Amino acid sequence: MLAVRINAERLQVSLRRLAEVGATPGGGVTRLALSDEDKAGRDLVREWMAGAGLAVKVDDLGNMTGQRSGTEGGPPVLLGSHCDSVVRGGKYDGALGVMGALEVVRTLNDRGIQTRRPVAVVNWTNEEGVRFEPAMQCSGAVAGRFTREEVYGRTDRQGMRFEDELRRIGYLGSEAERPLPAAAYLELHIEQGPVLEAEGVPVGVVAGIVGITWLEVVMEGQADHAGPSPMHLRRDALAAAARVISGVERLAREQDESAVATVGRLALEPNVINTIPGKVTFSVDFRHPDRAVLETQVARLERLVAEVSRETGAAGVVRRFWTSEPTPFDPSVVAAVAGACDELGLPHRSLWSGAGHDAKYVAEACPAGMIFVRSRGGLSHCEAEESGAEDVAAGANVLLGAALRLAAGA
Numbered sequence: 477m478l479a480v481r482i483n484a485e486r487l488q489v490s491l492r493r494l495a496e497v498g499a500t501p502g503g504g505v506t507r508l509a510l511s512d513e514d515k516a517g518r519d520l521v522r523e524w525m526a527g528a529g530l531a532v533k534v535d536d537l538g539n540m541t542g543q544r545s546g547t548e549g550g551p552p553v554l555l556g557s558h559c560d561s562v563v564r565g566g567k568y569d570g571a572l573g574v575m576g577a578l579e580v581v582r583t584l585n586d587r588g589i590q591t592r593r594p595v596a597v598v599n600w601t602n603e604e605g606v607r608f609e610p611a612m613q614c615s616g617a618v619a620g621r622f623t624r625e626e627v628y629g630r631t632d633r634q635g636m637r638f639e640d641e642l643r644r645i646g647y648l649g650s651e652a653e654r655p656l657p658a659a660a661y662l663e664l665h666i667e668q669g670p671v672l673e674a675e676g677v678p679v680g681v682v683a684g685i686v687g688i689t690w691l692e693v694v695m696e697g698q699a700d701h702a703g704p705s706p707m708h709l710r711r712d713a714l715a716a717a718a719r720v721i722s723g724v725e726r727l728a729r730e731q732d733e734s735a736v737a738t739v740g741r742l743a744l745e746p747n748v749i750n751t752i753p754g755k756v757t758f759s760v761d762f763r764h765p766d767r768a769v770l771e772t773q774v775a776r777l778e779r780l781v782a783e784v785s786r787e788t789g790a791a792g793v794v795r796r797f798w799t800s801e802p803t804p805f806d807p808s809v810v811a812a813v814a815g816a817c818d819e820l821g822l823p824h825r826s827l828w829s830g831a832g833h834d835a836k837y838v839a840e841a842c843p844a845g846m847i848f849v850r851s852r853g854g855l856s857h858c859e860a861e862e863s864g865a866e867d868v869a870a871g872a873n874v875l876l877g878a879a880l881r882l883a884a885g886a
């Protein structure tokens with residue numbers, strides 16, 4: 477059977493037009509959630525949804541859905557992502573998933589394809605969490621992770637409330653219009669990492685979203701004059717911390733190729749050139765698809781800190797303060813994505829997402845999955861973010877093929 481294909485040129489035009497909204501001089505976009513730029517982007521999306529014959533609705537969190545009927549009723553196969561961006565972000569993060577979903581619907585229209593289940597396009601509000609923290613707020617609220625009041629009460633740095641800004645831009649709808657329930661959810665997204673490029677593969681079948689745990693380590697020694705203290709009589713907190721930090725890197729390298737560990741933040745006291753550091757506080761970020769491995773990494777870190785404390789005399793304390801469980805995607809959705817790749821004759825590989833996406837929360841409410849498109853240089857959240865037109869088309873074709881499988885197309 478010959479696979480149906482999207483209109484690659486039309487998809488590029490949509491991406492380019494959306495990227496004009498909030499365009500930055502360096503070739504990226506700034507479209508912060510609930511800003512004037514976000515409103516202008518939403519207006520375009522609404523116009524395009526309506527133009528594709530979709531019934532458009534907006535919920536109480538500003539999530540926008542456009543639905544195409546199936547031959548049967550019931551919950552739709554939901555396709556989408558987000559149109560908000562970070563400051564000086566790229567043209568593809570999020571936008572690709574919404575424009576790709578719209579292109580799928582336009583292609584179904586062009587071909588006169590009737591699906592058994594309805595197919596719907598969604599634009600989730602405030603995925604990035606840059607202006608209003610945390611990230612993935614409105615997919616999270618729909619999946620039951622946050623209450624509406626929690627979301628409404630968030631304020632930006634100027635003290636503007638989420639609810640007021642949502643009303644101001646004209647996208648405060650009603651709870652009855654929420655995108656879920658859905659029969660399944662599919663999100664097309666750029667990889668935001670270097671794996672597909674390194675392996676020369678255009679698309680990735682995403683197995684799930686890794687678990688993350690954040691810890692804070694404090695090493696406390698003794699601040700003292702850098703001159704009179706001989707080396708064997710010091711308790712240098714930074715020298716001790718350095719041993720732990722190189723150990724953190726080793727923990728990930730020795731685990732397996734899925735394990736990553738990062739020390740990204742470090743504070744040093746008193747941070748003076750001629751004083752031995754008395755206290756060092758640093759963060760540790762562990763990520764892995766397997767919860768048990770994360771627990772092992774934490775236990776190993778605790779042992780390492782205890783060992784370094786004993787050997788250096790700098791007392792170490794480990795505090796674990798946040799964990800996000802791994803989210804494996806639904807096997808039926810993952811199989812639909814892989815099947816679509818095979819039907820298109822596309823080389824692909826399975827990989828886990830190291831970053832969070834709306835699909836993480838949506839997966840708690842319905843069967844969900846994701847498709848990754850190769851990112852040039854693995855770059856994202858920057859103006860240089862780029863995916864080649866052929867890869868974008870390949871990803872959108874996989875989205876179409878997988879959606880047809882899940883919606884039981886003709």
Ligand SMILES: [Zn+2]
Pocket residue numbers: 558569570603665833
């Ligand atoms: Zn994104």
